[in-house]
Each structure stands twice: as structure tokens, then as C-alpha cells.
Amino acid sequence: MSTPADRLTPDQLRTLFLFEALDDGQLDWLAAHGRVEQRAGGTVVYGEGEAATCFFVLLRGTVSLQRQVRGDDVEVSRTDQRGVYGGATQAYLDGQVEQVYRNTMRAVTDADFFVLPAENFAYALRTWFPMAMHLLEGLFFGMRDSQAIVGERERLLALGSLSAGLTHELNNPAAAAVRAAAVLGERVAGMRHKLALIADGRLDGRALHLLVELQEEAAARVATAPKLSPMAAADAEDAVTDWLEEHEVSGAWDLAPTLVAGGLDADWLARVQPAVGRADLASAVRWLTYTVDTELLLREIGDAVTRVSKLVGAAKQYSQLDRAPFQVVDVHDLLDATLVMFKAKIPAEVRLVREYDHQLPPIPAYAAELNQVWTNLIDNALGAMGDRGVLTVRTSRADDHLVVEVADTGPGIPAEIRPRIFEPFFTTKPVGAGTGLGLDISYRIVVHKHHGDIRVESAPGATVFRVLLPLTAGPAVGATPASPAELPGR
Ligand SMILES: Nc1ncnc2c1ncn2[C@@H]1O[C@H](COP(=O)(O)OP(=O)(O)OP(=O)(O)O)[C@@H](O)[C@H]1O
Ligand SMILES: [Mg+2]
Structure with a gap:
């Protein structure tokens, strides 16, 4: 019996390492369903991403396998080894994974292939090697799952550090801003109350005017107040406390730290009495302290919020969200x-x-x-x-x-x-x-x-x-x- 030119005999098929252990019946079946095809050197045998319709076994010539990596063709192997195979290698997973060629095969020289349609290849694998099929499937999906987990872990690594570090860092300024805003509310209410007392009619227009000027000056001093060492601050507070007590302003210990933090000292306070008179001195000092306090709180809120927005900026820079990759x-x-x-x-x-x-x-x-x-x-x-x-x-x-x-x-x-x-x-x-x-x-x-x-x-x-x-x-x-x-x- 003669064999057509595009067919291989069972004995010829047995010389290919893939098929060497098949029995006669199986080789007959392969010989009947596969055919020999030629490709000229330099041509594409099959292209990555195209529907995978055939399984190829190299009989003669040199082939190169290529994969697309970010738009470039990268050669992953090149061989002239008889019996190497490629193409629809995942045909046995038909219905479970998309049947497309995973790479591109090019004939480097003129080449001959034994070509088996994908559905025949899948049928042969499934019916002849049912146990191997299960193992292969397990391996395939196992690999795919572990790759997905690795990918997930990559994202989590970055995300984990990001959120842990960031939430901790954001917490301090955010809490500071919330606290300062609450205290500021109290101070503003206190100032409204004090204003009523001051404006009770006892202060004339000129005194009120002077007081407002002092207030402006106090507010301006806060901005330029030097940061004192704890020792220097304690000394300054003692001096201010003494002055307040001498002038019968109650709660001196409570007012002094604020006045000192705002850069106001005993000399400055000495200018208040001539402006408002002795009777209203305590109220005026308290009013000025509130001013300093609100300025300090506003600055604290400003600093905290700036810090928050800097951190958010750093987080954006870190994550590169909304930036080109x-x-x-x-x-x-x-x-x-x-x-x-x-x-x-x-x-x-x-x-x-x-x-x-x-x-x-x-x-x-x-x-x-x-x-x-x-x-x-x-x-x-x-x-x-x-x-x-x-x-x-x-x-x-x-x-x-x-x-x-x-x-x-x-x-x-x-x-x-x-x-x-x-x-x-x-x-x-x-x-x-x-x-x-x-x-x-x-x-x-x-x-x-x-x-x-x-x-x-x-x-x-x-x-x-x-x-x-x-x-x-x-x-x-x-x-x-x-x-x-x-x-x-x-
Ligand atoms: N700076 C380092 N000093 C000493 N050993 C290091 C250093 N960096 C890496 N290694 C060693 O290399 C190993 C692998 O590091 P790799 O970052 O890949 O994983 P890991 O740090 O163990 O785990 P993960 O990064 O997931 O927390 C580490 O377990 C450690 O033994
Ligand atoms: Mg590590």
C-alpha cells in the first residue's frame, strides 16, 4: 500500500519522540488524521493571538519561537531539533481556556511539519491519556492560580506599606487639627463673651481703639514669636505670671503660657494698663490672651492641614495614582x-x-x-x-x-x-x-x-x-x- 506524499506512515511517526510509545492502533489513527506541510524559510508558521487550529511537529528545518513583549517580538527559542512541537498545545483545555496561539513560530529555513488539527490532537490526548489529562489540567490551573496570587501579592506589598505607614502618619496631624478646631470654637465663644463685657459702656471710643490696636499687634507678634527652649519659656512664664499677679489679674498661671507662646512679655503687657485703665485691665488682658490663643490655634490647624496635604501628596507620588505608568x-x-x-x-x-x-x-x-x-x-x-x-x-x-x-x-x-x-x-x-x-x-x-x-x-x-x-x-x-x-x- 502506497502512502500519499503528504502523509507519514506509522513507522515514520514512531521515530518522533512524542509518539514513540504509542501503540499501532494509535499510530494508524495519527497517520490518518495528520498531514505533512512545507513552509518556506522566512514565513510565519502560525501567529501569536490567532485562533489555534493546528498542532505542529517539526520534521526538518530550523524554526524560531517568538513572543510579544510590550509590543516587541522577543525570540524565546530557536531550534532544528526533529520532533519539537508547538501550536495548539492547549487544545486539551478546549472550553476552559481561550484557544489561541501563545507564541509565533517562524520557519527560519525551509521546513517540514507533521500537522494535526487541534480537535484531533485534543481528542487523542483525552481518550488515550485520561489520567495524564487530569494531571496536566491540575498543573495548568495550579500555575495560573499561583501566578494570580503572586500578582496580587505584588500589589498588596506596596499597598500594605502604603496604608500602614500613611494612616499612622496622617493620624497625628488630623487629630491635632480636630483638637485645635474644637478649642478654637471655645475660644471664639469666650471672646464674644469678653467683648460684651469690654463694650459694656465703660470703655470710651479711644480706649477701645487702643485695645484693638494692641490686639492687632498681639496677633502679629504670634506670627514672629521665637520658639523658646523649655528653660527660657519657663523663665518668661514666671516673669509674666509675676506681672499679672502684681496687677491683680486672676488665673495668671493659666494665661502666662499662652502669652509667652505668642511672644508677649511683661514689658508689652505694661502698655495695656495705660490704654484701658486699671479697672478693665484684667478683662483686657484676658481678651488679648484669647486673641493670642486663637492665632496660635489657627496656626496649629494650618500646620496640621498642610502636613496632611503634604502626606497626601507623597502618597499620590508613591502610588502614582492618576499618573502615566x-x-x-x-x-x-x-x-x-x-x-x-x-x-x-x-x-x-x-x-x-x-x-x-x-x-x-x-x-x-x-x-x-x-x-x-x-x-x-x-x-x-x-x-x-x-x-x-x-x-x-x-x-x-x-x-x-x-x-x-x-x-x-x-x-x-x-x-x-x-x-x-x-x-x-x-x-x-x-x-x-x-x-x-x-x-x-x-x-x-x-x-x-x-x-x-x-x-x-x-x-x-x-x-x-x-x-x-x-x-x-x-x-x-x-x-x-x-x-x-x-x-x-x-
Ligand atoms: N538587607 C538585607 N540584609 C540581610 N538579609 C537580607 C537583606 N535583604 C534580603 N535579605 C535576605 O534575602 C531574603 C529574601 O528577601 P526578600 O525580600 O525576597 O523576601 P523576604 O524579605 O524574606 O520576604 P518579603 O519581602 O515578602 O517580606 C530574606 O529573607 C533575607 O534572608
Ligand atoms: Mg523583603
């Missing part, structure tokens, strides 16, 4: 924003040293992702040092790279684990404390996304993680910058 950034802004997030997590006896080279130009980067890198490196450094040490964040330039170093004075990385620290899930932290993904994620962001490098040097008391980032975008950084003009040196 790929843009030209000053890494110092990113480092500072990340350090703000860490402020609450840096122990009192860990000193933070920033050595920034501000001459460095902005660089094209995935800013939010770089913040994840800093987060992971700083988190590791702090974790290594524990309660005390020095955390140094340094920037510099090395040829056409910008260098960011995160250094700590912790115990260092033992030589025997050094080769493994960038592996996913490698951790020396207790179960539940670390995922071992920090450095893996950082490596992928720096090396794969930015075409940079990440290196480590470690000795007891001196560990440095060094991140190198290209100063200009390399050809394989696929994303488009916000505007081409933003990319210097391209």
Missing part, C-alpha cells in the same frame, strides 16, 4: 515619597541618611513600580537591622546609569544563601512573616521592565543593594512616554 521622573521624588511611607516604621534608633546627587537627570521609568523596589529594599534593610542602625539611601551616576543604593548596617547576608535571595519564595523570615517575593519582584521590575540591574554586596554590618537604571530609555522599553519631548537624549 511610564514617564520621566526624578528618582529622588520617588525615594522621598517612599521614605515618607516608611516614617512610622523606622525605629527611633535607626538613623536615616540621604545622600542624593541632585545633579542627576530625571529618567524614563515606571514610577509606581520603582517605588515597589525601594519599598522592598528598605523593608529588607529595616528588617535586617531591627531596632538600631543606619539606613542609607544614596544616588549617584555610573556611566550611562543612575545608581540607587540602599545600605544597612545589619548582620549581612550569609554567603551560603546569597545566590538564592532573588529566587521567588526564598525567605529566611519565619513562616507568615515574609513571602520571599520582595527581591524577586524587585529584580523583575529593575531588570525586565527597566533593562537595569540589581546587585548586592554584603558583609556583617554593611549590606548594599545597588539598583542601576539606564539614564535613557532602551529600545525594548515598550510603553510610550506621555509625550516624546519628555524623553531627553532619545
Whole structure:
């Protein structure tokens, strides 16, 4: 019996490693359903993303497999090994995953293939190897789930530090503003009350005018009041208390700290009596104290709210919400924003040293992702040092790279684990404390996304993680910058 030119005999099929263990019946079936096809060198055998209709086994020639990475074709392998296969390899998952080609196969030279329609390939696998099918399915979905978890963890890592650090940092100024606003309400009510007393008709227009002038002056002094040391403040308060008591103003101990904080001293107070007369001195001083108090409270609220808005600014810078993912950034802004997030997590006896080279130009980067890198490196450094040490964040330039170093004075990385620290899930932290993904994620962001490098040097008391980032975008950084003009040196 002769075999048509586009068919293989069962014996020929048996020489392909994929099919070598099949029985005669199975080989007959394959021989009947598959056919031989030729492709000219330089042509596409199948394209990534197209509907996956065939399973290909290489019989002769050289092929190259390529995958699209951010708009670029990247060759993942090239081979002339007879029997290698590609194409609809996931046909057995028909109905469970979208049936498209996962990569592109090109014929580098003229090539021959044994081609099996996807549905035949799926049928053969399912009916001949039911147990292997279950295993494969398990493996496939297991991998996909764990990848999803890893992706989720990447986001959580950044988010966790962000929210923990930020809520802590926001809490203080927000609480201060709320407290100051409440006290301010009381003071304003007190002032209304005092005004009624002062304006009871006992003060003539001229005295009232002088009092208002003094009030303006008091308010202005608050703005320029020097910050006294606790000792100097105590002395000044004593002097003011003495003056108030001498002039029979009650509650001197209560008024003095406010007056001193507002920059008012006994000499200044001495100007009040001539203005309003002895009978109204106490009321006038109290009124002026309220003025100082409201000014101080307003400043406190202003400072607290400014702090809140700065923190929100840092959080926005950190998360890069509402910013383009790929843009030209000053890494110092990113480092500072990340350090703000860490402020609450840096122990009192860990000193933070920033050595920034501000001459460095902005660089094209995935800013939010770089913040994840800093987060992971700083988190590791702090974790290594524990309660005390020095955390140094340094920037510099090395040829056409910008260098960011995160250094700590912790115990260092033992030589025997050094080769493994960038592996996913490698951790020396207790179960539940670390995922071992920090450095893996950082490596992928720096090396794969930015075409940079990440290196480590470690000795007891001196560990440095060094991140190198290209100063200009390399050809394989696929994303488009916000505007081409933003990319210097391209
Ligand atoms: N600065 C450092 N000093 C000493 N050892 C370090 C330092 N940075 C990393 N390591 C070692 O490398 C390991 C892997 O770090 P990686 O950041 O990948 O994971 P992790 O910190 O253990 O976990 P996670 O980042 O999820 O909290 C750490 O467990 C630690 O043993
Ligand atoms: Mg870590």
C-alpha cells in the first residue's frame, strides 16, 4: 500500500519522540488524521493571538519561537531539533481556556511539519491519556492560580506599606487639627463673651481703639514669636505670671503660657494698663490672651492641614495614582515619597541618611513600580537591622546609569544563601512573616521592565543593594512616554 506524499506512515511517526510509545492502533489513527506541510524559510508558521487550529511537529528545518513583549517580538527559542512541537498545545483545555496561539513560530529555513488539527490532537490526548489529562489540567490551573496570587501579592506589598505607614502618619496631624478646631470654637465663644463685657459702656471710643490696636499687634507678634527652649519659656512664664499677679489679674498661671507662646512679655503687657485703665485691665488682658490663643490655634490647624496635604501628596507620588505608568521622573521624588511611607516604621534608633546627587537627570521609568523596589529594599534593610542602625539611601551616576543604593548596617547576608535571595519564595523570615517575593519582584521590575540591574554586596554590618537604571530609555522599553519631548537624549 502506497502512502500519499503528504502523509507519514506509522513507522515514520514512531521515530518522533512524542509518539514513540504509542501503540499501532494509535499510530494508524495519527497517520490518518495528520498531514505533512512545507513552509518556506522566512514565513510565519502560525501567529501569536490567532485562533489555534493546528498542532505542529517539526520534521526538518530550523524554526524560531517568538513572543510579544510590550509590543516587541522577543525570540524565546530557536531550534532544528526533529520532533519539537508547538501550536495548539492547549487544545486539551478546549472550553476552559481561550484557544489561541501563545507564541509565533517562524520557519527560519525551509521546513517540514507533521500537522494535526487541534480537535484531533485534543481528542487523542483525552481518550488515550485520561489520567495524564487530569494531571496536566491540575498543573495548568495550579500555575495560573499561583501566578494570580503572586500578582496580587505584588500589589498588596506596596499597598500594605502604603496604608500602614500613611494612616499612622496622617493620624497625628488630623487629630491635632480636630483638637485645635474644637478649642478654637471655645475660644471664639469666650471672646464674644469678653467683648460684651469690654463694650459694656465703660470703655470710651479711644480706649477701645487702643485695645484693638494692641490686639492687632498681639496677633502679629504670634506670627514672629521665637520658639523658646523649655528653660527660657519657663523663665518668661514666671516673669509674666509675676506681672499679672502684681496687677491683680486672676488665673495668671493659666494665661502666662499662652502669652509667652505668642511672644508677649511683661514689658508689652505694661502698655495695656495705660490704654484701658486699671479697672478693665484684667478683662483686657484676658481678651488679648484669647486673641493670642486663637492665632496660635489657627496656626496649629494650618500646620496640621498642610502636613496632611503634604502626606497626601507623597502618597499620590508613591502610588502614582492618576499618573502615566511610564514617564520621566526624578528618582529622588520617588525615594522621598517612599521614605515618607516608611516614617512610622523606622525605629527611633535607626538613623536615616540621604545622600542624593541632585545633579542627576530625571529618567524614563515606571514610577509606581520603582517605588515597589525601594519599598522592598528598605523593608529588607529595616528588617535586617531591627531596632538600631543606619539606613542609607544614596544616588549617584555610573556611566550611562543612575545608581540607587540602599545600605544597612545589619548582620549581612550569609554567603551560603546569597545566590538564592532573588529566587521567588526564598525567605529566611519565619513562616507568615515574609513571602520571599520582595527581591524577586524587585529584580523583575529593575531588570525586565527597566533593562537595569540589581546587585548586592554584603558583609556583617554593611549590606548594599545597588539598583542601576539606564539614564535613557532602551529600545525594548515598550510603553510610550506621555509625550516624546519628555524623553531627553532619545
Ligand atoms: N538587607 C538585607 N540584609 C540581610 N538579609 C537580607 C537583606 N535583604 C534580603 N535579605 C535576605 O534575602 C531574603 C529574601 O528577601 P526578600 O525580600 O525576597 O523576601 P523576604 O524579605 O524574606 O520576604 P518579603 O519581602 O515578602 O517580606 C530574606 O529573607 C533575607 O534572608
Ligand atoms: Mg523583603
